[in-house]
Amino acid sequence: MEEEKVILVNEKDEQIGLMPKMEAHEKAVLHRAFSVFIFNDKNELMLQQRAMDKYHSPGLWTNTCCSHQRDGETNIEAGKRRLQEEMGFVTELEESISFIYKAPFDNGLTEHEYDHVLLGKYEGEPSINKDEVAGWKWMPLEAVKVDINLNPHIYTEWFKVIFDKFYEYINVAL
Secondary structure (H helix, E strand, C coil): CCCCEEEEECCCCCEEEEEEHHHHHHHCCCEEEEEEEEECCCCEEEEEEECCCCCCCCCCEECCEEECCCCCCCHHHHHHHHHHHHHCCCCCEEEEEEEEEEEECCCCCEEEEEEEEEEEECCCCCCCCCCCEEEEEEEEHHHHHHHHHHCHHHECHHHHHHHHHHHHHHHHHC
């Protein structure tokens, strides 16, 4: 099976090529990604705990799901695909904000992503894929913000960046 490729982009999110995912993370090349945030009617965020055998950030808590778009796939199509693959459900998504971040990891890899934040609503329980997800929970946004400040080591880098930079935007968007 061929290794998954990520979409390389410039700082305007214009596609400039494709590269195997691990190579992009080894070389810290800017590539397109997305982060899905699912809320319930109480405006609680569905958090995901990453599986323990993930190649980076294993066992850390993060947004509902995240990944990389495939060549020719829209942000919404990619978000719905990955939501189904990781959390076992699909719901309508809408694009909100996007930003560039760079985060090195202890294993020598670096995330350098043009990240698109997608928002959606869902009321049910997920049917998690244990290869991708160790656990999940609903949390009010304010409680997440407080917990990130108290326990930053249990959250993924991109999730902390999103909360630090865009908390007010996401909270208002609800």
